[in-house]
Amino acid sequence: MKEELLKIASESLSSDEVSEIVKEKFMNALGGAIEDAFRWGDAKHAIEEKVKEVMVPYIESYDFSEYLPKLDSVLTEIVNSDFCIGNKKILENFKDLMMEPEQKEIKLTDLFKAWIKQCERDIDTEDLDIDYDDGVSYQSVECEMRFELEDKPSWSSVQRAVITFENEHDEKLNVEIPVSKWIWDNGKEEPYTLSSYKDLTISSIRNLSEFEVLLLRLSRAKTAIVIDKEYDDSYIRPEKEPEADFH
Numbered sequence: 001m002k003e004e005l006l007k008i009a010s011e012s013l014s015s016d017e018v019s020e021i022v023k024e025k026f027m028n029a030l031g032g033a034i035e036d037a038f039r040w041g042d043a044k045h046a047i048e049e050k051v052k053e054v055m056v057p058y059i060e061s062y063d064f065s066e067y068l069p070k071l072d073s074v075l076t077e078i079v080n081s082d083f084c085i086g087n088k089k090i091l092e093n094f095k096d097l098m099m100e101p102e103q104k105e106i107k108l109t110d111l112f113k114a115w116i117k118q119c120e121r122d123i124d125t126e127d128l129d130i131d132y133d134d135g136v137s138y139q140s141v142e143c144e145m146r147f148e149l150e151d152k153p154s155w156s157s158v159q160r161a162v163i164t165f166e167n168e169h170d171e172k173l174n175v176e177i178p179v180s181k182w183i184w185d186n187g188k189e190e191p192y193t194l195s196s197y198k199d200l201t202i203s204s205i206r207n208l209s210e211f212e213v214l215l216l217r218l219s220r221a222k223t224a225i226v227i228d229k230e231y232d233d234s235y236i237r238p239e240k241e242p243e244a245d246f247h
Contacts, residue, residue: 105191105224108163109232112145115165115175118211119143119236124170130242138242140235143167147230159183161192163225167236177215179225191224 119141128138143166150160159181166174178195194215208216218225 103223105226106218107226107228108145108147109229111163111177111225112165112232112234114214115211116143116234116236118209119167119170119173120239122209123167123173123236123238123240125238125240125242128169128238136242138238138240140237141167141169142233143236144233145229145231147227157183157185159189160195169236175211192227193222193224194219 123141125138128141131137131139146164148162148164150162152159161179163177163179164175165177179192180195181192182190184190217223
């Protein structure tokens, strides 16, 4: 009996069918090992690095400007469609956010003027006196701009600062804008750019003012902020007109 079993086992192991089974299982095991190697580990990391070496320079050098008019046209059509009336403000702001700023740099005083323009549309006119000297209008509101450096640790290569636009009448319009610049060991200084200004969600896009959209565009494009003045003051002249009352 023992000899018969050994004979059967010997014949089975030497058969072509067993060879095929062993071959199949070996190929499956080898395939699984290779798949795992490409899923994580050194092989996957090596492939990712090679892809980055080729793709990143290509993407950075590619000129996407030819697509901007198409994007503008598509978004304009969407904004004006009846289907999107309820979300028109979201789409308008999104469209503006996607457009690259025309200027590579902007003066701080010009940014101050843009903020004043926004304030003139939005300022709360309650409790403002009415001026009758030249027609009927609300009295202007004083405002000011300040640029203030923050303390920089001796070991840091980043100089941070805060831009403040404010008025005393309507505090909800006041803004603080963080900016920063790199100072290299050789003494070379990069221009100031806006730090991350605001975290966005889809719902928050609806409530952005034109000035906030401008800041986000400048921040995304890393537009240089030229500090042409560290302090300035001006007046906010409300666009809203009061009802005349001469009694």
